[in-house]
Amino acid sequence: GCGENGAGRWAWPGGGRGGAGCSGEGGSQSPGNGVGRCDAGREGAASQCDVSAPCAPSRSTAETRRWILDPAGERYYWWLSAMVLPVLYNWVVIICRCCFTEAQERHAALWLSLDCVSDAFYLLDIAVRLHTGLLEEGILVLDGDRIRRRYLHSSSFRWDVASVLPTELLCLRLRSALRANRCLRAPRLFEAFDRRETRTAHPHAFRIAKLMLYVFVAIHWNACLYFALSVSLGLGSDTWVHPNGSRPGFARPLRQYLHSFYISTLILTTVGDTPEPRREEEFLFMTAGFLLAVLGFATIMGSMSSVIANMSAADASFYPEHGPVRRYLRAHGVAGRLVRRVAAWHEHLRAQRKLAEERAVLRHLPERLRAEVAASVHLPALSKVGLFQSCERGVLEALVLRLRPQVFGPGEFVCRQGDVGREMYFIREGRLEVLGADGVTQLAVLGEGLYFGEISLINIPGNRSGNRRTADIRSIGYADLFCLAKEDLAEVLTEFPSARVLLEAKGREILLRMDKLDVHAEAAAAAAREEAEHRARVLEAALEALQTRTARLLAQLESSALKLALRIGRLESRLLPPGAPRPQHRPGAQRTAVPGGGSDCAGAANVPSGGGREPREPQGSPRSIAPSRAARTWGCQRRVMPAPDCSAPGGSVRGRVRARSGARDRQGSVPGSGSTAFPPPARCPRAGARPAWHRVLAPRPGTACAAGGPQELPGTAQGWHAEPLPGALRCL
Ligand SMILES: Nc1ncnc2c1ncn2[C@@H]1O[C@@H]2COP(=O)(O)O[C@H]2[C@H]1O
Numbered sequence: 001g002c003g004e005n006g007a008g009r010w011a012w013p014g015g016g017r018g019g020a021g022c023s024g025e026g027g028s029q030s031p032g033n034g035v036g037r038c039d040a041g042r043e044g045a046a047s048q049c050d051v052s053a054p055c056a057p058s059r060s061t062a063e064t065r066r067w068i069l070d071p072a073g074e075r076y077y078w079w080l081s082a083m084v085l086p087v088l089y090n091w092v093v094i095i096c097r098c099c100f101t102e103a104q105e106r107h108a109a110l111w112l113s114l115d116c117v118s119d120a121f122y123l124l125d126i127a128v129r130l131h132t133g134l135l136e137e138g139i140l141v142l143d144g145d146r147i148r149r150r151y152l153h154s155s156s157f158r159w160d161v162a163s164v165l166p167t168e169l170l171c172l173r174l175r176s177a178l179r180a181n182r183c184l185r186a187p188r189l190f191e192a193f194d195r196r197e198t199r200t201a202h203p204h205a206f207r208i209a210k211l212m213l214y215v216f217v218a219i220h221w222n223a224c225l226y227f228a229l230s231v232s233l234g235l236g237s238d239t240w241v242h243p244n245g246s247r248p249g250f251a252r253p254l255r256q257y258l259h260s261f262y263i264s265t266l267i268l269t270t271v272g273d274t275p276e277p278r279r280e281e282e283f284l285f286m287t288a289g290f291l292l293a294v295l296g297f298a299t300i301m302g303s304m305s306s307v308i309a310n311m312s313a314a315d316a317s318f319y320p321e322h323g324p325v326r327r328y329l330r331a332h333g334v335a336g337r338l339v340r341r342v343a344a345w346h347e348h349l350r351a352q353r354k355l356a357e358e359r360a361v362l363r364h365l366p367e368r369l370r371a372e373v374a375a376s377v378h379l380p381a382l383s384k385v386g387l388f389q390s391c392e393r394g395v396l397e398a399l400v401l402r403l404r405p406q407v408f409g410p411g412e413f414v415c416r417q418g419d420v421g422r423e424m425y426f427i428r429e430g431r432l433e434v435l436g437a438d439g440v441t442q443l444a445v446l447g448e449g450l451y452f453g454e455i456s457l458i459n460i461p462g463n464r465s466g467n468r469r470t471a472d473i474r475s476i477g478y479a480d481l482f483c484l485a486k487e488d489l490a491e492v493l494t495e496f497p498s499a500r501v502l503l504e505a506k507g508r509e510i511l512l513r514m515d516k517l518d519v520h521a522e523a524a525a526a527a528a529r530e531e532a533e534h535r536a537r538v539l540e541a542a543l544e545a546l547q548t549r550t551a552r553l554l555a556q557l558e559s560s561a562l563k564l565a566l567r568i569g570r571l572e573s574r575l576l577p578p579g580a581p582r583p584q585h586r587p588g589a590q591r592t593a594v595p596g597g598g599s600d601c602a603g604a605a606n607v608p609s610g611g612g613r614e615p616r617e618p619q620g621s622p623r624s625i626a627p628s629r630a631a632r633t634w635g636c637q638r639r640v641m642p643a644p645d646c647s648a649p650g651g652s653v654r655g656r657v658r659a660r661s662g663a664r665d666r667q668g669s670v671p672g673s674g675s676t677a678f679p680p681p682a683r684c685p686r687a688g689a690r691p692a693w694h695r696v697l698a699p700r701p702g703t704a705c706a707a708g709g710p711q712e713l714p715g716t717a718q719g720w721h722a723e724p725l726p727g728a729l730r731c732l
Helices: 059-066 074-099 101-106 108-130 144-152 155-164 177-199 203-233 253-268 280-318 322-331 337-351 367-382 393-400 486-495 497-513 519-575 629-634 661-666
Strands: 008-011 027-029 036-038 134-136 139-141 404-408 413-415 423-429 432-435 442-446 472-475 479-485 591-593 599-601 655-658 675-678 696-698 721-723
Touching: 074 101, 074 108, 074 177, 074 203, 101 108, 101 253, 108 144, 108 155, 108 177, 134 144, 144 155, 155 177, 177 203, 203 253, 203 280, 253 280, 322 337, 337 404, 367 393, 367 423, 367 479, 393 486, 423 486, 479 486, 486 497
Parallel strands: none
Antiparallel strands: 027 036, 134 139, 404 479, 413 472, 423 479, 432 442, 432 472, 591 599, 655 675, 696 721
C-alpha cells in the first residue's frame, strides 16, 4: 500500500513487485536496475495502492522519479566506478604537471582537453548526487525535492562545489597548481573502492591492488617533489639532486620522471643506496621521506599481513585445516596408512572445493536467506534423489536446511552392520557398495541420487534387525553424501507421509531379500493395526449416533418444558380470582433447566411469598436441581445443559445440530426454536475450564407469564419462546 512520511512518499528498496510500496504519487521502485519507476497505470496497480487520489500519479512527479538512482543499484555503482578515472587523473597528473613543467608545456592541448573532460565528470557527478535516492529508516526516499534539499544542505555538496571551482582562471600561469582543488573529490574514489570491494569475487586481491595504488601515488608525489626540489636547487648541482640535461638521456621528460620515481622508491621503501644529501634542504627532504617511509612501511606491512591472515582465515573457514589434525595424530603416535588417508581426505576437499562445514559458513545469514542459499546450491542434487522427486519445493527447502554434507574417502565405511542407526544418507556424488553379512559379498552398488540407511530409522513391522544396521556400506571412491539425522527424518516424514510409504516399501523389499523380515510378526502387526483402526471407526460412529440422540432429546426436553410453562400459565389465569394480586414477573430473571427435567427459578426476585427461596445455583454447575414449589407455581423451569465451553479463545468444541422445525411443531414444540446448541461429548481442551449452560429461553411477544394468568408486559418482553443463545443461563 502507499506509505507517506512527512513531505515525501516512500518506496521499499527493491519493491514495486507485489505491491510492496508506492513511491511518490503512485510510483514504486523497480527491482534490480536501481532506478525509481512509477507503478501507476501498470496492471494491478490499483490493487496495490489505495485507489483513492493519493496514489494517482502526477505526470511531472512520476517523470522526476524516473531519474532517481538507487544508491545500492547498478547504475549508481557504475557511475561511481567511472568517477575513479577523473579523480585519479587529478591526483596523479596535477602534481606531475606542476613539477615537470616541460611535460606541461609540450602537451598543453592534451592536458587542457583532459582537464575539460575531468571537470565535466565532476559537474555530472554533482547532478548524479542530486538524483541519488537516500535511505531513511531503511526505506528508499525517491522524492526529488527531499533528495535535493538534503544534498544541498550537506557538507558533501560544499566539498563537491569547492573541488570543481575553476580556480585556474585566477592565474593562468599557475594553471596546473591552481587545479589542486580537484583533489578534494577523493571521497568519491574511496566510496567507489569500498563498493568494488564488497562486490568483487576476490576481495583480498582487490585490497592488495588498492594498497599498491596508494603506494604508487605516494611514491609518485614524492618523485615529483624530489624533481621540483632538484630544479630549485639546480639540476646536477650536486650528487643528490637530479642530473641535468648534459647527461645523456636526462634531457627527456620521461627519463627525468623515471629517475625521480626511482630515487623516490629508494627513499620510501628504505631500500637504501640513496644519494647522500649535501644541503639542508636535501637533508630535510630525506628525513621527511624516511619518516613517511616508516609510516608507509608500517601501514603496508600491517595491511599485507592482515590481508594474508584474512585469506587464510577465510580458507580455514571454508575447508577444514589439516595441520591440527596432523599434529594430533603425531602426538598420539598414529602413523602410516591412517595418516595418509586423513591427508588424502583433506586434499580431496580442497581440490574439489567441497565444504565440510557448510552450516558454519552460512550461520550468520538470516534463516530464510540461508534456506534460499542452501536450496539454490543443493536443490539440483536433492531433486535427483528418487524419493523426493515428487516433493514440492517447500518440502525440499525445509529438508535442505537439515542436511549435512559429508565426504567419505575410498574404502571408508559409512556404516557397519549391527550399529544403531542414527542417520540416513543421500548420495550426491560417488559410488558405495552394500556388503553382505560376511563383509565381502557385494549385495548392491549404490550411486548418485540413491539413498541408504533408512531401514534402521523407520519402524518397519516385522524387521528383525530393529534399529540396527542391516548391512555394511563402504565408499568405493570418494563419496559426497547428504546426511539426515533420525529426528529430522521423522519430522520430514510427518510432513510428507507419501515418502514414508516409499521408504517402507523399499525397506520391506530389502528385508525380504535379506531374509530379515518376520512375515508373521508383520502380519500380526498389520492385523493389530487394522483392528485398532476398525475399533476407532466403530467408536467414531457410536459417538456420532450418541451426539444425534442427545441433540434430539434436548430438543424434546426443551419443547415439553416450554409447553408445560404455557399450560401452567393458562391454569393460573383460570384458577386465580379476578381481583387477586398476580405475581409480578421480572423480565430477565433467569431460569435454568436440569437434564432430569427438574426446574427452578434462579432469581429470588420472582419467587412469590409462598415460595421458598432456594440458593441460587452457580452458573455452569452441572448439578441437577429438584423443582421447587415456586417453580411449580410460576411455571419457571430451569434447563441445564452442560456443554464444554471454553470461553478462552479457541477453546470451544461445541457442535450444533439444526432441528427440523416442522417435525418439532408436530410434536407440539414451540415454533421459533430453529436450532439447538448441544455439546459434543468431548472433554474441554483447556485445562480447568468448566462447562457452561447454553440454552436460553427468552420472552416473546404474544403470551404472558404471570401468576394471575396472561399479563401484558411492556415492550418486547412478553411471552415466551425458545431462543438458542450459547453460553448463557437465563430464566424465563
Ligand atoms: N540389498 C540391498 N540393496 C540396497 N540397499 C541395501 C541393501 N541392503 C541394505 N541396504 C541399505 O543399507 C543400509 C544399511 O543401514 P540400514 O539397515 O539402516 O538401511 C540399509 C539399506 O538402506
